[in-house]
Amino acid sequence: MYNIPIMGHTFIKLCERKVWTMVGLFIALISGALMSIQGVFNTQVTKASSTWAASAFVQLTALFVCLGAWLCMDRSNLMKVFQVQPKYMLLGGAIGAFITYTVIKSMDMLGPAKAVMLIVVAQLAVAYVIELFGWFGVEKQPWEWRKALGMAIAVAGIVIFKWK
Secondary structure: OOOOEEOOEEHHHHHHHHHHHHHHHHHHHHHHHHHHHHHHHHHHHHHHOOHHHHHHHHHHHHHHHHHHHHHHHOOOOHHHHHHOOOHHHHHHHHHHHHHHHHHHHHHHHHOHHHHHHHHHHHHHHHHHHHHHHOHHHOOOOOOOHHHHHHHHHHHHHHHHHHOO
């Protein structure tokens, strides 16, 4: 392979970045699909037990999967997670329990499609606000009208989808 300079980057680095971007897009699509499927599964489990029992089961099985993946692929020191600063970042797991609960309840009350649309728009809005203000150690980003317009279009999509 040749390192051919193109606009301040080498050709290889440009290709690597595009490949990683495509991989990231693919992973995000898989994540969205899995979240929808998981929400439906969890809602069905709730019908056989209770919301909190189902949420606990989901978190427990996630723990087993994560520990298995760690044993097979990583094996770094588990205690190093406690070195994170600020310490409130360790609340991600607790937040995950409430995410599981709220996904189960919203899918049960609204149905999978409506619930997922609202969840995704809420995720997008909160993520953009986090970027705008640079909260939680995220690099602060400038306001962009096109992103606000995109959010408005997403909200309009919910209205159209819900409209009878």
